[in-house]
Amino acid sequence: MGELQTNEAGYDEMADIDFSDSELVSHVRDALRSVSQGDNDRYYQLIEVMHYMEHLAPDEVALLVTSLKALCGAVSYIDIIHHESLLSSIFGMSMWNYGPDVMDALMELITSLAVSSGKFIDSCLEMLVCNFLPPQSFLHLLRSPHGLARKEQVLDRVHSALRDIADLVPLAPSRLLPIILQRRPHTDAKEALIVIYVENMLRLESSAIGEHVGSEMLKAVVDRLIELDVKIGWDDILQEDSSKGIFDMELEDEEIAGDANKDGSEFPKGTLNRQSLGGNTDADKLDSLMVLTCEHLKLCADGDRLIEVFETLFKSFEMTVLNAYKSKFTQFVMFYACSLNPENCGVRFAVSLADIFTCKVYPPLTRMSAVAYLASYLSRGRFLSSSLAANTLERLVDWCFEYCQVQDGAINPEAHRIFYSGCQAIMYVLCFRMRSMMDVPCLKLQLLRMPLEPVLRHPLDPLKVCLPSIVEEFLRQAKAARLFTVSETFLFNNLLESDISKAFGGMERLDMFFPFDPCLLKKCDRFICPNFIYWSMVKTTYDDDEYGSSDEDSDKDFGDGNEGFVDDGMARSFEQNEFDFDEFEYSLNKMSITPRSTLNHMLADNLHTPMRMPARIRPSTSPEFL
Template identity: 70%
Template sequence: MGVELATDRAGFHEMEEVNFSDSELVYHVRHALQSVPLGDSDSYDQLIGVLHHKERLAPDEVALLVTSLKALSGAVSCIDMVHHKSLLSSIFGMSLWNYGPDVMDALLELILSLAASSGNYLDCSLDMLVSNFMPPYSLLDFLKQPRGLARKDQVLSRVHSTLKDIADLVPLAPSRLVPIVIQRMPNVFTKEPLIMIYVENMLRLEGGAIRELVGNMMLVALMDRLVDLDVEIAWEEVLQDDCSKGIFEMELEDMEEPADDVENDGGELHRGSLSRKSLGGNLIAEKLDSLMVLTFEHLESCEAGGRLIEVFETLVLSFQTTVLNAFKSKFAQFVMFYACALDPENCGVRFARVLADFFVCSTFPPLNRMSAVAYLASYLSRGKFLTASFVANILERLVVWCLEYCKIHDGDINPKAHQVFYSGCQAIMYVLCFRMRSMMNVPHLRSQLLLLPLETILKHPLSPLKVCLPSIVEEFLRQAKAARLFTVSETFIFSDLLESELSRAFGGIERLDMFFPFDPCLLKKCDRFIRPNFVYWSMIRTTYDDGEDSSDEEPAEDYEASHPDDVMNDDAMARSYDSHDLELDEFDHSMNKMSITPKNSLYYRFGDELKVQMPSRIRPSTSPESL
């Protein structure tokens, strides 16, 4: 294998000038193969010359090549791995993309014969087919033309058909195919057109004739690659290029006086307004964006085919082993979000319950449980397709767990020892910042919420209000007071809203206290899939909105109050999207609404108390400071 041979042009003409019938050519090929161990390799070398010749083939040359390949198919039993390494190297090195349909068919017939004839050739045959998932680099521009697209269809339809034929003949083949596909998968630095076409083939395997044998692993490998791309996006390096337009820099902090690139908006200071435009030119981000769109479209086809639930189970397992453990994944998790949006009643409910189960299970590592509840809080807050009733039920489960924790822990504040508890408390408050009004507007949910022992938990000696992220605590207390959720006593009010040492210690180096993974997705192409299903902070009318105007902006549309029903059908969802479809500028503005770690310059007055608005994004899930 791997032996390089120069094209034997003279040998090619010698064979070309002899008029062989099909049966005579098969005999000639057999003789050529059998002569090699005897020391006679002339005919064998001529045969290899025929296989190597691929440029500007004349019709008679094409005919000879086709006939030679067919003759080899009939003489597979004579091929020996030791004596015919050069021949095998030539066969397995041929690219279908360089030939027309007749040669493709003859070559694939030979590959099928080799795969079925001996286990020795199975892996090489599968590897040759997988290598044809991608075209030669020189053909990339050709594929943009109509003729190139036709060639692409000719090649890939034959490749997948042959893989199915091999699987039918060799039961072992699918299990050998999976590691080959994964090993040959392009790395994160491969050019976008090549990695896109490779992933197209992986998804074709996932949804094709042998999906029951290989489909699960294709999805797992794809999710792994999405995470690989995600973590390769180095925000801090991009910020060094232009610190005034930080990709995920939310607010200007530690600034004493406004600068030219800072605007004063309703008491808030913004610098380098956060926008998806900031990702322009980031090749890794653009590649990830395109691959996620491809994945979204595949999920849509699965939903249309009635097998989304089956596929989702694989995604859940992949999420638990890969995405959940990825340090503050930025975008890859939106595959889960969109799958849930496509089927809220099954996938949407299942995902939330999986996250809740993960959080309450004491056998999992603390950081994993904190990550799970951060995902859960962000998901319950942002999923437009989730009913208020379902969100309330999941919240009740979190509250019950936190209450039980309080009953068995009487110690003082200790952010490190009780980080899982604090993450649960913060998740509850975060979700209520988004959902409190919608729950209070539905009588039975209001009753359910009022019965929750929140005050008992928040006043416990573990003091979650002094440890959790101040901006979330403050927004929650403000809404709770307006909704009369409980008596907001003076012990709930802080004179200093800056992060304390206790707050900074919560979550340790990872700072999972500030990680909310379903913050608005900034990938441009993904937006058309996510936006109709996503709740932006600018859509929320809080419990205190009716009685005050907290900024100079026009009031945000009351998304929560406009959907009092617990179940939203598809038509209602579509109308909701139409009524809340923000322009890009509005979207970018909504993500810059609030600070995460408030400074004095970000305060504004509410009565006699200092108040901080809810952040539209929670830093540092996308902040370079945390990376």
């Protein structure tokens, strides 16, 4: 395209002439027709008007509005080749630079062009999508009332025009989708640009056009979340000490917590790892987008659309998030969606994850990731019932039991990694949920009837392969709840993570993947925290002296529910047997896991000290879990 010629005299001449509406349309038509005859003067006058955009005087605004309206009445005379310069000027106009009158006239012209000929539809749609974003010079104004008002004026008109075009041109939504995806700002762009673009994508999802492009909009938003998520390295979050067990990684530094509160942090106090994200621009962008997405899901729930939207959301999760290497934050969109509708979406998510885990069609890593998500979800979802947790656990235990029935080999973390991931998921959930299940007679009976003991006693020996910190906390609670027979198999504490306990997770260390550990993003945590179970809120089976401390209470508590299990010792109490440290140390040393030195001291200390559960950060203060 050649350099645009200007004609100041021609422009002044045009501005001075007092045209009626019909005369102006006729004048514009003549200017358009004259181009093919080699007479460009009036054509260039028209283009000159299109180029006035800043600090316009009232008469200049009036001329621009009337010119746009005249062009709207002459769209049939606009040729994509002969009038390339004019079209380029029109499609290059940013509505953010004009007042409402010019905006309305421009949108009327764009709509007329889109409807008049299929040749213009892509350019019109692209022009509207470009107006999702303000010019760079306008970004700082978005913080002011004036800037926000202009944003509302522009976007309302853009989306209205898109809706009108979609109504009049049935194929427009299918042409719109690739344009929106191609025009997305890069993840390195300024946060304000990324946020406002996603805001427009979500607005389209909930609009009339959403019937055609809504699911793809939502998938594209999730894709953008995960793109930012994977840019945040684990080194930005974890301050991992290989000498510590995973329970010890749940940090509670009161001094750092106090500093975090001074900065205005609301949840939770233990914020060492959250502080490590301070200044991370990718985390800030992701946090803002998570807030937008959660707000959108809340609107969907209020409009009775959540179940429909959730189907799309889960498909996107399955395709994108589930197999992303240790996704850190994006999955909380699913968590929040489930919290908005526990009876449908909440149950659907748990059942679907269990389906993936038990289905042989999926690759091993996908199945392991699914059960890690399932365990973390059941453990952390405050909105989930204990009965759902019990029913899902029963399904996992039954699968593991059936697996054991056809296996006669010994420990092999690589060959049986799916099995070990299932066992670890079961124990992890019970660390959070055992007390709540044991407090409900029907759920206690259901738990006691599960073939969990044969699974854990099997020669595959999951207690030696799964993370020792989870195994130890699980056994401590199982002891207090009188869940198993007294046996050296179920009586070892202070396990060290060995090579075999690391092996089943593979290079991805899925054995240490707890997807719904406390969310470290500050702004979106307000959506998650009220629905979240922190470890400090969990009532364990050893939490108070009343639970299982009295023989009379114990007999009453376990009475009818255990009658069918007396023969294989499922309900027998540890306190009913004399505990021999020497004999126990001998049996432990034969396992070649725990060092012999200081064993008695460590055991004696840990039998009276509650374990700390695995989460990257545990809040030191949080609401009491009821």
